[in-house]
Amino acid sequence: MGWSLRVLALLGLASVSRIAYGQQAPGDYREATAALRRRVITAEQLVISGIELGKLALDSSEFSAHVTNQAANPVVLGLSLRAVPGLWLRGNWQRGYRFVIPGGTTQTIRASYLFRRMTPMATLRIQLGPPSEDGGGTSVPAPFYDTTLVVGARNPAATDPRLDFDHLATAHLELFAWRGSLAAQRLQALAASREAALSQVAELLAVAPPAQIRLVFYPDSASKTSQTGHIGAGFASGTTIVEIFNDSVQLDPFHEITHIVSYARGSPPALLDEGFAVYVSERLGADALKYLGAPGRTVAATVCAQRQAGALFPLPRLFRFTDIGSDSTRPDVSYPQAASVVAFLVERFGIERFRELYGRLESDTAVSIQRRNEAVLAELYGMDSAALDSVWIAWLNCP
Numbered sequence: 226m227g228w229s230l231r232v233l234a235l236l237g238l239a240s241v242s243r244i245a246y247g248q249q250a251p252g253d254y255r256e257a258t259a260a261l262r263r264r265v266i267t268a269e270q271l272v273i274s275g276i277e278l279g280k281l282a283l284d285s286s287e288f289s290a291h292v293t294n295q296a297a298n299p300v301v302l303g304l305s306l307r308a309v310p311g312l313w314l315r316g317n318w319q320r321g322y323r324f325v326i327p328g329g330t331t332q333t334i335r336a337s338y339l340f341r342r343m344t345p346m347a348t349l350r351i352q353l354g355p356p357s358e359d360g361g362g363t364s365v366p367a368p369f370y371d372t373t374l375v376v377g378a379r380n381p382a383a384t385d386p387r388l389d390f391d392h393l394a395t396a397h398l399e400l401f402a403w404r405g406s407l408a409a410q411r412l413q414a415l416a417a418s419r420e421a422a423l424s425q426v427a428e429l430l431a432v433a434p435p436a437q438i439r440l441v442f443y444p445d446s447a448s449k450t451s452q453t454g455h456i457g458a459g460f461a462s463g464t465t466i467v468e469i470f471n472d473s474v475q476l477d478p479f480h481e482i483t484h485i486v487s488y489a490r491g492s493p494p495a496l497l498d499e500g501f502a503v504y505v506s507e508r509l510g511a512d513a514l515k516y517l518g519a520p521g522r523t524v525a526a527t528v529c530a531q532r533q534a535g536a537l538f539p540l541p542r543l544f545r546f547t548d549i550g551s552d553s554t555r556p557d558v559s560y561p562q563a564a565s566v567v568a569f570l571v572e573r574f575g576i577e578r579f580r581e582l583y584g585r586l587e588s589d590t591a592v593s594i595q596r597r598n599e600a601v602l603a604e605l606y607g608m609d610s611a612a613l614d615s616v617w618i619a620w621l622n623c624p
Contacts (some may be wrong), residue, residue: 254281257374261596268369270296271326273353278374283343285310288336288351294326301325303356306338307366311346311377312386313441313465315454321363323356340456347377386452392439397434401441408442408470415442415470415478422479423429423486426505431580432489435464437481444468458516461485474494477513493586494598495554497548500563501583504571504603507564518557524568527561529623537562540614544602545595547588569617570606579604 260279266273272293279286294300307319312429322336342346352366352610377383390401391409395416402408408415419440427434443449449469450456459468461481483502492498506513507524512522531537536558543566549559573578582605586598601611608616 250458252375252378254376254378254380255540257376257378257503261351261372261374266370268353270300271302273370274545275528276351278349278376279350281340281376281380283340285337285339288338290322290334291331291622292334293327293331299327301323301356302334303352303363303365303419304334304336304351305350305368306336308338308359309339309348309350310340310342311344311348311454312385313462314342315460315462316343317340321365323358323363332408338384340549343377343380343383345377345380346375347380347383348373350374371535371571388428389452399437399439401439402470403442403448404440406444406470407472408444415440418476419482422482422509423599424484425509426479426486429488429505429554429576430583435485435489437464438485439465441465441467442546444471445469469519473591477506477511477515479509479511480513487583490580491584491586492588494588495549495559496563496566497542497583497586498588499549499560500565500567503560503565513564514561519562521547521562524564525562525621528565529621531558531562532618532623539611540566540617541610544598544610545590547590557578565621566613566617569620570608573620573623574606581605 230276235262249544258281261276261278264274264276272295274292274293275289275291276287277287277289279288283477288304288306292302302324302426304322304324305319306322307317307321310316318339318341320336320338322334324488325331326332326392326403328377334451350373350386351370352365352368353370356363357366381619387401389404391404391412393400393402398416398419400412400416400419402415404523406549423434423438443452446458446469451554453460453467455467459466459476460473461467466481468486470476478622480502483505487501503517503524512521513524514527515523525580528537536555538555543559543562548554550556567579580600585601587594599609602613604611
């Protein structure tokens with residue numbers, strides 16, 4: 226057995242105590258770095274001390290640590306660094322490193338990392354453990370040390386985008402609207418309508434709404450891009466939704482909220498995941514296809530027109546999609562088709578059975594998972610996706 230494989234095996238044993246710290250509370254970035262500098266990490270033959278994080282600024286910084294190998298043979302150590310700007314700013318950075326520590330020596334390991342943007346909530350995640358080489362990069366899938374430090378708090382390199390926004394908090398929402406913008410003028414109304422949508426979606430799926438969803442409204446593309454680095458009308462990440470909101474651009478207010486709420490029910494294939502989001506948007510009164518290729522048109526009318534043009538996907542193929550959005554998925558077709566299939570399942574067989582289907586299916590490219598998805602569909606509805614295709618088409622009743 227090679228030395229790297231031997232270390233992988235050793236560090237995977239239960240005898241190795243896993244040191245896993247949750248994210249530290251925001252305080253002062255200097256306190257976090259000083260505490261880390263004093264920490265001594267031991268795992269099997271390794272002793273790691275003197276950890277330094279460098280300048281922690283908006284540029285490349287250097288991580289360093291002293292690693293002592295108390296064994297006679299070399300040990301392979303992996304390091305993963307992940308820099309996250311915090312709040313709703315984009316620009317995450319992550320990289321893994323691999324070091325060989327000769328037996329009976331103390332080596333200083335060094336690794337660079339980068340913050341593209343930084344807020345007071347910026348974090349640096351540090352993982353140490355056996356490395357894994359995957360896809361040309363290095364990762365640490367089973368770390369013996371894993372901590373996330375808040376390094377933006379009181380850091381002079383950090384800027385707080387919240388200072389440019391009016392703020393409103395409701396039972397489940399935290400809203401930020403660019404000061405003086407149209408969204409700021411309508412903040413109370415936006416909060417009320419989004420809370421109502423959240424409640425309706427949660428009721429449909431019979432799940433508890435998330436503790437908090439963050440909604441951020443920018444007045445135009447220039448201000449959004451300058452702060453977030455994102456180009457486009459909006460994006461969603463985790464439980465945060467960022468949108469442009471003005472007289473001419475107002476995104477579907479329900480689509481992304483539906484995704485966030487429905488995650489509590491399950492992570493099914495895109496047919497159900499995206500289809501349900503579009504279905505809910507139309508059900509709650511939005512122009513669900515406004516930014517999905519058919520503005521002003523209903524899902525039913527769009528799908529019937531696509532059927533007449535011979536553009537629809539065979540349902541077994543659509544059922545295997547793990548996402549919708551790439552060119553190969555033809556989103557102008559797959560979004561409305563998926564929404565129509567969901568409408569059929571809900572309105573023909575009831576929401577209770579749909580909830581069970583949503584919770585039991587998995588989005589995965591593995592053939593075994595896709596076969597199981599077909600089996601669950603057949604169990605709940607008495608037909609596989611091929612049979613469902615013809616029954617759904619008949620239900621459409623296209624002219």
